[in-house]
Amino acid sequence: MDKYKTNLRALMVQGTTSDAGKSVLVAGICRVLARKGIRVAPFKSQNMALNSAVTKDGGEIGRAQAVQAYACGIEPTVHMNPVLLKPNTDVGAQVIVQGKALEDMDAIGYNSYKKVVMAPIMESFDLLTREYETVIVEGAGSPAEINLRENDVANMGFAEEADIPVIIVADIDRGGVFAHLYGTLALLSESEQARVKGFVINRFRGDIKLLESGLDWLEQKTGKPVIGVLPYLHGLMLEAEDAIDIQQVEKVENTITVVVPVLTRISNHTDFDPLRMHPQVNLQFVGKGQAIPPADLIIIPGSKSVRSDLAYLRSQGWDKQIQRHLRFGGKVMGICGGYQMLGEVVSDPYGIEGEVGESEGLGYLPISTEITKHKHLKQVSGWMSLPQQLTVPVSGYEIHAGITSGINKNDAPIELTSAVDGNKEMDGKIGIDNHVFGTYLHGIFEQQQACDAILAWAGLSDIETPDFAAIREEGINRVADAVEQYLDLKSLGLITE
Structure with missing residues (x-):
């Protein structure tokens, strides 16, 4: 060499x-x-x-x-x-x-x-x-x-x-x-x-x-x-710089359908690359004018403009379709901005992401979020405990403007430690009889055990999650x-x- x-x-x-x-x-x-x-x-x-x-x-x-x-x-x-x-x-x-x-x-x-x-x-x-x-x-x-x-x-x-x-x-x-x-x-x-x-x-x-x-x-x-x-x-x-990559690997018979609504300011959609490459996951992105198809799990992704994308989600009728999906026993997950949308209120008193104001959330989690001037940026690692699943290690990163209240140590599913200062924090929320789950953690599907736990929570059995790091x-x-x-x-x- x-x-x-x-x-x-x-x-x-x-x-x-x-x-x-x-x-x-x-x-x-x-x-x-x-x-x-x-x-x-x-x-x-x-x-x-x-x-x-x-x-x-x-x-x-x-x-x-x-x-x-x-x-x-x-x-x-x-x-x-x-x-x-x-x-x-x-x-x-x-x-x-x-x-x-x-x-x-x-x-x-x-x-x-x-x-x-x-x-x-x-x-x-x-x-x-x-x-x-x-x-x-x-x-x-x-x-x-x-x-x-x-x-x-x-x-x-x-x-x-x-x-x-x-x-x-x-x-x-x-x-x-x-x-x-x-x-x-x-x-x-x-x-x-x-x-x-x-x-x-x-x-x-x-x-x-x-x-x-x-x-x-x-x-x-x-x-x-x-x-x-x-x-x-x-x-x-390889993770895309910006455009959503829709190519997928060949699927096996034992699959689960995961649907992601594409918001106008969708951010960090690379979160879903491990699912796209998973042979047991039929990942579908739903765009403007399209209805959410029958699914096992709907994931609301991150957004650079949470309140405007929440209004866009409603304008597409996806809020009603998510409601119907939950009535039929489906699971819903929100990541970062999607997590904030699942709460009761999203307010932006300083106009950080758009006009000053407050929006009613989807109301599936007892949390509220205020968009703040300070941006939360950190690599984190810790442990996740979903209902009826083993406690598994997780790691990833947080990148969000906003402080979410309503999280407490007794029912938060994730405990994280910051790589910057070593501080510990609780993250996430479970709601609607364990059918709704939200987290700020990006990259959560890149760890095999964490991906296994979320897919099992959503209803998949006999899971064989590939090693995403090895694929990269x-x-x-x-x-x-x-x-x-x-x-x-x-x-x-x-x-x-």
Whole structure:
């Protein structure tokens, strides 16, 4: 392993579109370098996503960077994603800088604020480059979005400021891959074009010979090499940055149906990835205009705007359908914002998530929640005791604005210890004759025993929950194997012998 070195302190992966494969490619490159003994870290200057993770010291970053840190074999820090934007309306978002929420801004206000935020971005990047041999940087969206190029901190604006090389990845599965790559390069300035070291084509299926004439054309027209063509990896499981992944594994006969209503500001839907990959769980996401089908368990997910999503849930008639589901003996679970909705009242006296006001909850749990200015961010671990189930270990993270009252030590199903300060707290509530369960704990399904207990509570028998950590590890290694086989990392200076 010691024979491998790197001549490159940083490389940036940009994409022709969102979901071109930037996050996955960065994770794969990181794992390849880590396997060769190179000290590597991920970085994304600005992320816009409602899927986030909590660092050990209580900061908040994009979920993708936490997965990339895992690929590197290191603990995630806030410096790996110094700016996180969490949309709470169609035109505004909460701005989180180096792990801490600053304020809500509209799009125009944030565009001006980019001039200010470049300083902490560069501070975080410089810290990582001093600590690690190389840093693999992920862009955001596309560098050719003309309306976003002024004061850009996410793509070429950052690459120019940091003075680092760039590769551009495109998803051939979308179609038009050569137009995407050629057009993206053409829309860049001369200095930005010079920074591009080559192209990567992602998710290719078929015989590579059918693609070769197009590759030759692209290289001739642009003067840039195609560094590699990555194959389509069927059944790949890596947490999505933002979009909901609906692909599932093959199911066995003994299954349980779990339904998740998709709220307008659904957050941390990666909570459900372990259920999606579970061979005994038929996981269904229900969207706008769709009725909740017959189910064993309905899970109300987290939300960045609890009161507005509670109103949206009612506008879809899902509240009546949940009520009917409970009358017929089904189970209901709420996570984070969904947990708050299950209570009697959700109030927002400071207008943290929208308009000042108070909303009547669904009324299935004897709790009430007040949205507060302080955001609760922490990694936790502890024990969970559901009705008629064994006490099992749990771990995960809390990420919520709001204090919930009505929880007491005698009937809370979960006891947690904070990784930040070691403080203990009680979490969660059981109601409606043990048919409703709420918790603030994200990541609760990632532990086999905890997942078993919840599925058993919901009615599943003879449970065989797969090892989610092993599935994630296998996914990262599959990507890394493809990167090592099909990408010319030596030409980029990422590895030398």
